[in-house]
Amino acid sequence: MQIKHEAIAGTLESSDAQVTVRPAPELSLHISSSVLNQYGRQIKAVAEQTLKRLAVERGTIEIVDKGALDCTLKARIEAAIYRSADQSAAGIAWEVLA
Amino acid sequence: MINRPTPKKVRIRRSMMFMNAQKPNLLKDAYIYGVDSIIMDLEDAVAENQKDSARFSLFNTLKNIDYGDTEVIVRINGLDTPHWQEDVRVCVAAGVDGIRIAKCESADDVRTVEKAVAAAEAEFGVESGRTLLMAALESPIGIMHAYEICTASTRLFGVAISAGDLRKSLHVKSEPGGVEMFTARSQVVMAARAAGVQCFDTMWPNLDDEAGFEAETIQARQLGFDGKSLINPRQIAFVHQTFAPTKAEIAYAEKLIRSFNAQQDSGIGVYTVDGKLVDVPFFDDARRVLAQAKAIGIYHGEL
Amino acid sequence: MLNAVKRDIPEALLAGRTGYQGKYAKDGQSLHKAAPTITQALKPQKSKLADSLKAACEACGAHDGMTFSFHTEYRNGDKVAAMAAKVLIEDLGLKDITVAATSLGDAQANMAQYIKNGQITGVQTSGVRGVIGEAISAGELQTPAIIRSHGGRPRAIAAGEVHIDIAFLAAASSDAFGNASGIRGKNNCGSMGFAIDDAHYADHVIVVTDTLVDFPNVPAAINGVDVDAVCVVDQVGDPSKIATKEARMTQDPRELMMAQAVAKVIAASPDFKDGFSFQTGVGGPSLAVNRYLEQYMTQRQIKMSFALGGTSKAICDLQDKGLVNYILDTQDFDQGAVAHFATHPNHLECSLDQYASPANKGAFVNNLDFVVLSALEVDVDFNVNVVTGSDGVLRGAPGGHPDTAAGSKCCIIVTPLTRGRMPTVCDAVVTVTTPGDSVDVVVTDYGIAVNPQRQDIIAQLDAANIAHTTIEALRDKAYALVGTPAPLEWQKRVVAVVEGRDGSIVDVVRQVKPFAF
Numbered sequence: 001m002q003i004k005h006e007a008i009a010g011t012l013e014s015s016d017a018q019v020t021v022r023p024a025p026e027l028s029l030h031i032s033s034s035v036l037n038q039y040g041r042q043i044k045a046v047a048e049q050t051l052k053r054l055a056v057e058r059g060t061i062e063i064v065d066k067g068a069l070d071c072t073l074k075a076r077i078e079a080a081i082y083r084s085a086d087q088s089a090a091g092i093a094w095e096v097l098a
Numbered sequence: 099m100i101n102r103p104t105p106k107k108v109r110i111r112r113s114m115m116f117m118n119a120q121k122p123n124l125l126k127d128a129y130i131y132g133v134d135s136i137i138m139d140l141e142d143a144v145a146e147n148q149k150d151s152a153r154f155s156l157f158n159t160l161k162n163i164d165y166g167d168t169e170v171i172v173r174i175n176g177l178d179t180p181h182w183q184e185d186v187r188v189c190v191a192a193g194v195d196g197i198r199i200a201k202c203e204s205a206d207d208v209r210t211v212e213k214a215v216a217a218a219e220a221e222f223g224v225e226s227g228r229t230l231l232m233a234a235l236e237s238p239i240g241i242m243h244a245y246e247i248c249t250a251s252t253r254l255f256g257v258a259i260s261a262g263d264l265r266k267s268l269h270v271k272s273e274p275g276g277v278e279m280f281t282a283r284s285q286v287v288m289a290a291r292a293a294g295v296q297c298f299d300t301m302w303p304n305l306d307d308e309a310g311f312e313a314e315t316i317q318a319r320q321l322g323f324d325g326k327s328l329i330n331p332r333q334i335a336f337v338h339q340t341f342a343p344t345k346a347e348i349a350y351a352e353k354l355i356r357s358f359n360a361q362q363d364s365g366i367g368v369y370t371v372d373g374k375l376v377d378v379p380f381f382d383d384a385r386r387v388l389a390q391a392k393a394i395g396i397y398h399g400e401l
Numbered sequence: 402m403l404n405a406v407k408r409d410i411p412e413a414l415l416a417g418r419t420g421y422q423g424k425y426a427k428d429g430q431s432l433h434k435a436a437p438t439i440t441q442a443l444k445p446q447k448s449k450l451a452d453s454l455k456a457a458c459e460a461c462g463a464h465d466g467m468t469f470s471f472h473t474e475y476r477n478g479d480k481v482a483a484m485a486a487k488v489l490i491e492d493l494g495l496k497d498i499t500v501a502a503t504s505l506g507d508a509q510a511n512m513a514q515y516i517k518n519g520q521i522t523g524v525q526t527s528g529v530r531g532v533i534g535e536a537i538s539a540g541e542l543q544t545p546a547i548i549r550s551h552g553g554r555p556r557a558i559a560a561g562e563v564h565i566d567i568a569f570l571a572a573a574s575s576d577a578f579g580n581a582s583g584i585r586g587k588n589n590c591g592s593m594g595f596a597i598d599d600a601h602y603a604d605h606v607i608v609v610t611d612t613l614v615d616f617p618n619v620p621a622a623i624n625g626v627d628v629d630a631v632c633v634v635d636q637v638g639d640p641s642k643i644a645t646k647e648a649r650m651t652q653d654p655r656e657l658m659m660a661q662a663v664a665k666v667i668a669a670s671p672d673f674k675d676g677f678s679f680q681t682g683v684g685g686p687s688l689a690v691n692r693y694l695e696q697y698m699t700q701r702q703i704k705m706s707f708a709l710g711g712t713s714k715a716i717c718d719l720q721d722k723g724l725v726n727y728i729l730d731t732q733d734f735d736q737g738a739v740a741h742f743a744t745h746p747n748h749l750e751c752s753l754d755q756y757a758s759p760a761n762k763g764a765f766v767n768n769l770d771f772v773v774l775s776a777l778e779v780d781v782d783f784n785v786n787v788v789t790g791s792d793g794v795l796r797g798a799p800g801g802h803p804d805t806a807a808g809s810k811c812c813i814i815v816t817p818l819t820r821g822r823m824p825t826v827c828d829a830v831v832t833v834t835t836p837g838d839s840v841d842v843v844v845t846d847y848g849i850a851v852n853p854q855r856q857d858i859i860a861q862l863d864a865a866n867i868a869h870t871t872i873e874a875l876r877d878k879a880y881a882l883v884g885t886p887a888p889l890e891w892q893k894r895v896v897a898v899v900e901g902r903d904g905s906i907v908d909v910v911r912q913v914k915p916f917a918f
Contacts, residue, residue: 009151014821015123035822036916037792038886044918067821069883071162072122075154088150090184094191095222097154098099098161123821126882130846131658305652331654 001085003059009079010068017068019080024060027051033065046070050077053096059084100164105195105230107255109169110393111135111296112325112341113334114258118143119172120152125159128168131331132338135169140185141176141200149181153188160192171232173198177207183214189229190218196230196255201263203240205250208233212251227253232298236260238267241282248293256296258327259286262303274310276317287322301327315340338394343387348397351384355401358384406784406833408908414545414898419905424807424839427903432760435561437604440629448577449631454488454609457630458567461605463493467566468523470501470603472595474571474583474732475638479508481571481609484634486512490520499523501563503554503595503753504798506530508642517541525563527551528798529788529897537896538794540912546795546897548788548834548910551731552757552764552804553902555598559760560904568603570596570623571637575610579628580621583733583750584743586612588640591733591742592712593622597752600627611637622750644735650692650715651685655846659686659815662844662867663773664693668701669865670858672770672810675703680710680805683734684775686815691715698724709765710756710801712748717741720748729765731756731801757804759903766801766808774802776816778830781872783837783852785814786830788899791823793889793913795897799834803902806839811858818845824879824886826850826872831889833908834899843872850875890914 003023010018029051031043043065050073051061061080065073078097082088111134117124119138128136138159144152160170172194174185178201189197199211208231215229231253235241241264248257261279265271270278283299290297299318302311311333318326319340326337343351357371358381369376391397404410404420451457463469469489471482482502486509489495498521500512505526513532515521524546529537537546549557557563572593573586583593588611600606606628613633617625651657663686667673679694681687692715698704707727708716714737719725721741729751733739742748757766766772777797778786785806788797806812816825826845841858843850850872851859862869880886890913897910 009154013121013123015126031918035791035886037889037913039822039884040916040918041887042884067823068122069126069162069822071158072126072155075158076151078158079151079154082154083150088154089180092153092184092188094157094188097157098191127846131654332652332657 001054001056001081003056003081003084004086005084007080007083009083010076012064012066014066015068015072017063017065017073017076019076020062021080021084022060023058025058027056027058028060030060030062031065032063035065035067042070043073046073047077050074054078054081056081099161102165102170102193102195104225104228105169107230110390111169111256111298113328113337114171114298114325115328115331115334116143116173116301119156120144120148122155122159125155126163129165131334133168133328133331133334134325135171136165137171137173137198137327139173140181141173149175153184157188157192160194169195171196171198173200176201177210186211186214187218187221190215190224191222193224194229196232198258199231199233201236201240202233202247203237204243205246208247208250208254212253215253229253230255232256232258234258234260235286236263238264241285244286244289245292248289248295254295256298256324257286257290258298259283259300261300276314283318283321291322296324297322299323299326301329302333303329305330305332312336342394342396343391347387348391351387352399352401354381354384355388404906405838406782406836406907408833410906410909411895414895414906414909421836421901421905421907424836426905427759432560434559434760435564435602437602439604449579449628450577451607451630451632454484454607454632454634455492457607457632458488458493461567461607461629463489463495463567465495466497467495468499468501468564470565470568470599472570472593472599473502473504473506473508474590474593474595475508475640476643477506477508478639478642479571480636480638481569482509483511484609485569486515486521490515496520497522499525501565502526503551504528505533509533519543525549525557527554527800529795530797534795538910538913540894540896542896545895545909548799548897548899550757550799550803550902551753551801552759552766553900553904555752555754555758556760556902556904557900558598558602559754559758562904565599565603567605567607568596568599570600570606570608572608572610572623573637574612574614574618575608575631576614576616576618576625577631578616578625579606579608579623579631580616580618580625581608581610581623581628582618582621584739585614585618586610588636588638589739589743590638590640590643591739592730592750594731594751594756595753596623598754600624605629607632609634609637611635640736640739643733643739651689653685655817656686657689659817659844659846660689661693662849663690663813663815664697665865665867666813666842666844666849666862667694667771668697669861669867670771670811671861673697673703676706677703677770678707678709678768679705679771680708680769680809681773682775683711683713684815687773687775688713688715690773690815691719695719695722695724709751709769710805712738712742714738714741717745717748720745729756757801757808757902764804764808766805769805769809771811771813772805772809773813773815774806776814776825778825778827779814779816779840779843779872780827780830780837781876783840783843783872784830784833785835785837785840786832787834789832789910791831793831793891793910795910803835803839806835807902811841812839813842813844814840815844818847818875818879819883822883824876824883826875826879827886828876832899832910836901836907843875845875847878848875
């Protein structure tokens with residue numbers, strides 16, 4: 001998918017994560033987290049996997065994590081990416097996201 | 099990845115607890131409280147501009163968290179919104195047990211959703227007929243059409259009365275004793291029983307008024323409801339206790355069945371228990387009481 | 402060297418002391434108690450009032466390298482500790498100061514700067530939170546901080562391992578002779594149990610009050626014979642800040658569910674009978690246990706002989722209902738408890754030595770049936786951490802945790818299985834503060850686990866039809882939910898020593914290595 005414009009999903013509440021995506025010529029991932037010491041690498045792995053599955057090749061991805069579970073991280077990244085492509089409201093290929 | 103077992107249309111549903119489908123900290127383990135059914139809410143709890151994000155949250159939660167025996171139902175947005183069709187798609191794709199139709203007013207409403215559900219089941223390769231339905235009756239016309247709604251689809255396991263909007267339409271406010279809702283509640287119970295589906299009472303919104311909540315719960319049981327909607331886990335224990343058969347009811351049911359078995363074996367055509375004449379519906383009801391007591395783990399006898 | 406809780410204690414720290422060897426390893430050993438050196442007063446005297454805190458400090462011989470102490474009965478509302486530190490360091494320009502505190506938190510935030518400046522070089526405390534914890538964790542304190550329990554602190558003082566030069570004791574009321582109390586003032590804290598031992602062992606004692614009353618201010622928590630000077634200030638503490646967030650009765654359904662489970666476990670014990678004794682911590686679920694215990698007590702028509710330790714309004718209410726004979730109170734968690742302490746004849750003050758010290762002939766904790774405590778982490782060996790956060794930074798207080806756990810017949814830890822993404826039940830806690838040999842039951846929102854060394858409790862739960870599982874199963878469930886945490890990475894430097902209540906070393910806290918991907 002292509003990141004067409006800036007989009008945000010998620011909140012800064014505990015157990016959630018806020019994901020901001022912006023168009024950029026290169027793919028870059030920025031992670032801050034309240035549980036960075038123990039889960040930093042796992043968060044990074046989930047983010048990279050999710051982006052790969054959505055075939056996102058370019059853009060800046062910023063994750064501010066507040067202790068979200070992997071499934072929440074994935075949901076917030078997907079929502080932000082789909083929003084940035086104006087495709088979040090309907091017709092989502094849910095079977096691809098499983 | 100979690101694949102939930104095929105939902106059961108007939109099961110114990112004493113408590114159905116609403117949870118905001120957009121709140122990860124609520125969704126992650128809502129099953130620990132022992133509620134019978136969880137209703138993940140895509141409707142009122144989710145702001146208009148977060149409907150899309152809530153679906154991603156719902157989908158990933160259901161695919162990753164094992165809710166075990168707790169039934170998972172999703173309240174979708176109203177049929178007059180642009181959201182409900184995608185809501186149905188995500189529900190079916192995520193493998194929810196059932197869909198709650200908000201503000202249902204007619205059998206056509208049920209059939210409209212049923213069609214969308216069937217289409218989504220085909221689209222996502224989900225077993226046809228797997229996804230159950232329930233309808234919330236929230237308006238005078240919905241209450242008037244209760245029976246046709248209850249019989250509109252074989253997927254439909256029950257109806258819930260939702261009092262918030264209904265009171266406004268009826269020009270009444272919440273009264274101690276619930277006299278203002280009496281007719282509506284009775285009509286819903288009557289329709290559900292006539293159609294052979296379940297019925298659920300409305301939720302009690304004022305968490306701090308425990309006496310009011312308890313009185314309403316007891317009344318719902320007395321009127322014949324199968325269960326009640328909830329907004330907080332704190333309310334579960336009382337609802338479960340109220341909708342469970344009492345010790346006396348279980349003992350009487352046991353006695354009925356035992357004497358039925360004995361009298362049937364000896365070929366007697368007219369049944370008497372404790373010197374009173376009893377009819378076939380007595381035994382059906384006794385079987386229902388024992389089945390319920392067994393299902394909730396308070397009956398360990400041999401029947 | 403590995404100690405009995407499998408923690409590697411650097412040899413350098415073990416000079417003259419041992420690693421933890423088990424909860425009763427030092428039972429029966431003899432101890433020679435230390436005594437203070439005091440300045441006798443024989444002349445006729447009307448008053449010990451000082452013109453200022455600075456003048457009082459000078460009169461008490463404040464000097465470089467000294468140790469000063471204070472109590473934290475005003476909890477987050479305390480003003481005297483920060484005041485005393487400022488006078489010693491800024492007004493008198495002293496250096497190389499050691500702080501001997503019952504706790505350190507936001508109310509003493511100015512000390513973080515003194516630590517960074519190298520003016521405070523030693524910290525001994527029963528708890529550390531906020532900026533001071535961060536400063537110590539960042540390696541800013543010149544010597545490792547010593548963390549002691551509420552019983553370990555009076556032990557160390559009695560054993561002469563901590564020698565207090567000046568104790569600054571905030572009092573709600575005092576007469577000019579230093580008979581001081583936590584009540585009868587403008588700003589009451591209730592029990593002054595944290596201050597009593599300092600008054601007995603410090604060379605100099607300065608009572609700081611905002612309510613001067615006529616002689617004799619009796620009954621007094623601090624006896625005037627132990628007091629050198631009395632100093633009057635505008636306000637000793639803000640009692641509205643005594644009830645921090647954690648002291649409120651919870652409405653959280655998860656916490657209520659856990660509290661209910663704890664009460665069930667207690668009610669299944671043969672020790673839950675008329676005359677039983679009980680203590681609970683101040684965390685949400687532990688506090689809520691009071692509510693459910695009441696139901697069982699009423700049902701079985703039994704009464705509690707005494708409630709021990711930190712006191713909340715919840716337990717006072719039980720006493721008012723006639724369900725509790727005595728409250729033996731070390732500190733008050735809220736204003737309701739403070740007011741109750743002032744009025745109820747059987748709600749009594751209890752010093753930390755009486756309460757929990759192993760350096761006496763039997764503290765009250767040894768007579769305790771049940772204690773309910775919270776935890777930041779519990780591991781599969783039942784070791785509990787209450788001092789370091791999941792990031793390894795100091796932000797907690799052992800308080801009476803290790804003492805009540807070791808002394809009581811049944812120690813129940815109540816904690817949610819996860820907090821946010823952090824698993825509470827884990828393979829190995831970041832820091833051991835309460836050794837697993839004194840922890841009996843762990844109650845979580847996902848189930849109950851019993852320490853296998855307590856087969857008797859397992860049998861009780863089975864008999865009462867209370868489901869339980871293993872601690873390993875709870876850990877597995879936690880990890881399944883949040884993922885297996887990567888271990889923290891540490892630098893070599895030890896920033897704090899966790900001392901066992903008997904003076905042995907239970908664990909050390911090292912400086913955390915900053916995370917890098």
